[in-house]
Amino acid sequence: MASNYYSRSPPPLQHPVPTHPAFIPEPPSTPISPQGYQRFTSSPPNQQYAARSQYHAPFQPIPHHSPPTMQPQPQPHIQQHIPDFAAWGVNDTTAQFGMQLGHSAVAAGQDYVQKNFGGMIPVTMLKHHFNVSNSYVIRKLQLVIFPWRHKPWTRKVRRTEAGHTEWQPPRDDINSPDLYIPLMALVTYILVSAFQTGLQERFHPQILGSSATRALVVVLLDFLFVKCGCYLLNVQGTGQVVDLIAYGGYKFVGVILTLFAGLLKLGPTLYTLVFLYAFAANALFVLRSLRSVVLPETPANVGTVNPASRKRRIGFLFLEAVLQVVYMGILVRV
Amino acid sequence: MLTIGTILYVSLLLINAMAVLSEDRFLARIGWSSVQNPNAGFQPPYDQSGYGFTQQQDAGVKVRLITLISAVRTLMRIPLIGLNLVIIVYELILGG
Numbered sequence: 498m499a500s501n502y503y504s505r506s507p508p509p510l511q512h513p514v515p516t517h518p519a520f521i522p523e524p525p526s527t528p529i530s531p532q533g534y535q536r537f538t539s540s541p542p543n544q545q546y547a548a549r550s551q552y553h554a555p556f557q558p559i560p561h562h563s564p565p566t567m568q569p570q571p572q573p574h575i576q577q578h579i580p581d582f583a584a585w586g587v588n589d590t591t592a593q594f595g596m597q598l599g600h601s602a603v604a605a606g607q608d609y610v611q612k613n614f615g616g617m618i619p620v621t622m623l624k625h626h627f628n629v630s631n632s633y634v635i636r637k638l639q640l641v642i643f644p645w646r647h648k649p650w651t652r653k654v655r656r657t658e659a660g661h662t663e664w665q666p667p668r669d670d671i672n673s674p675d676l677y678i679p680l681m682a683l684v685t686y687i688l689v690s691a692f693q694t695g696l697q698e699r700f701h702p703q704i705l706g707s708s709a710t711r712a713l714v715v716v717l718l719d720f721l722f723v724k725c726g727c728y729l730l731n732v733q734g735t736g737q738v739v740d741l742i743a744y745g746g747y748k749f750v751g752v753i754l755t756l757f758a759g760l761l762k763l764g765p766t767l768y769t770l771v772f773l774y775a776f777a778a779n780a781l782f783v784l785r786s787l788r789s790v791v792l793p794e795t796p797a798n799v800g801t802v803n804p805a806s807r808k809r810r811i812g813f814l815f816l817e818a819v820l821q822v823v824y825m826g827i828l829v830r831v
Numbered sequence: 832m833l834t835i836g837t838i839l840y841v842s843l844l845l846i847n848a849m850a851v852l853s854e855d856r857f858l859a860r861i862g863w864s865s866v867q868n869p870n871a872g873f874q875p876p877y878d879q880s881g882y883g884f885t886q887q888q889d890a891g892v893k894v895r896l897i898t899l900i901s902a903v904r905t906l907m908r909i910p911l912i913g914l915n916l917v918i919i920v921y922e923l924i925l926g927g
Contacts, residue, residue, distance in 0.1 A: 707833075707834065710833065710834055710835055711833045714833050714835070714838055728895065728899070729892050729895050729896060729899075730892065731895065809892070827833070
C-alpha cells in the first residue's frame with residue numbers, strides 16, 4: 498500500500514510494509530547554485546531529482562566525489578518533487594501555488610544576496626575547504642596530535658583542468674588544510690570552556706560570548722602576524738587567506754586536550770606536561786605546514802630567495818611557532 | 832578582557848599613532864621617509880644595503896615597512912577623522 502493515511506477506520510491488523518522508503522521532499526533547485534544542491538546522504542534510487550545545468554565551475558571534484566548513487570542525470574523536465582498534498586488534506590492547486598510562491602521567493606532572495614554580497618565570500622574556496630571525509634578527519638586529528646613521524650608535508654597538486662593547476666581537496670590529500678576541523682574545534686572549545694566554568698561554579702551566560710570573542714581574536718591575531726610577516730619578507734604568492742586561517746585554527750585541538758586534562762583533575766605537573774606537549778605538537782605542525790608557503794621548494798621558485806632572505810624567513814617561521822605558546826596560553830586561561 | 836571593543840580601541844589608537852608621525856620632522860630624521868631620491872645628483876637610485884626600490888625583489892624589510900607605514904598614513908587620514916569623531920562623541924555621552 499502506498500499511503501498509510503487512511504481517514505476511515507484502520508484496516509485489520511496487518512503491519513504495513515513500505516514498498517519504497519520514506520519520501521524525502523526535494524529541496525528547491527535554484528538557477529544560482531552552480532552544481533545544484535549537493536546532498537551527501539543516500540537517497541532512494543528510484544527518486545529522480547533535478548540537476549540543473551552544469552556550470553563549468555572551477556572546482557570539478559565535488560560532482561566527482563559525490564557518492565555513486567547520486568549521478569547527476571541531465572533531465573529534460575525540471576521539477577518532479579511535488580509531494581502528495583491530496584493525502585494531507587490540502588487542496589492541490591492551492592498547494593502548488595504556495596510552492597511556486599515559495600520557490601520564487603527563495604530564488605529572489607538568493608538573487609539579491611548574490612548581486613550584493615556575491616563577490617565578498619569566496620564560496621568555491623569555502624566549499625573546497627569543507628570537502629572532507631571521515632577518514633580525512635581522523636587522520637588529520639592524529640596528525641595534529643602526533644606530527645613527529647609524518648613524512649611528506651607537501652600538498653598535492655591536481656591535474657590541470659583547462660590549463661590551471663589547483664590543490665587537491667582534503668578528501669584526497671592529508672596535507673591540505675581544511676576549515677571543518679578548525680570550525681568544530683572552535684565550537685568545542687567554547688563549549689568545553691563553558692563546561693569548565695560550570696564545574697567551578699562560576700558559569701554565566703556571558704562566558705560563552707567572551708570565550709568566543711577570545712578565540713576569534715586569537716585566530717585573527719595569528720593570521721595578521723603571519724600575513725604581516727609574509728608581506729614584510731616579500732613572500733611571493735603567499736597562499737590564500739582561508740588557508741592561513743585554517744592553519745591557525747588547528748591550535749584549538751591541543752587547547753581542548755589541555756582543557757580535558759584540567760577537567761580530569763590530573764594534577765598541576767601533568768597538566769603542564771600536557772600543555773607543553775600540545776604546544777610542541779602544534780608548533781611543529783605550524784612549522785611544517787607554513788614551510789611550504791614561506792620557503793619555496795619547487796624548482797621553479799628556488800632561485801628567487803637569496804640566502805640572507807632565506808635565513809630571515811626561517812627565523813620568522815621559528816618566531817611564529819614559538820608564538821603559539823602565547824596564543825595557547827591565552828586560550829587555556831578559561 | 833580580550834573583548835572586541837578593546838581590540839577596536841587598541842587598533843584605533845595604534846593607527847592614530849601611525850598617522851600622527853610627522854613626515855619631515857621625524858621620519859626624515861631617522862631615515863624612514865617614504866622614498867624619494869634622497870640625494871640629488873647622479874648617484875644610482877639604490878645601493879647595496881637593501882634599500883632597493885626599483886627592483887621589487889630586492890626590496891628589504893625596511894623599505895617594505897616604510898612603504899606600509901606611508902600607505903597606511905595616506906589611506907587612513909580621512910577615515911580616521913570620522914572614526915575618531917564617532918568614538919569621542921560616544922565616550923563623551925555614554926563613556927561613563
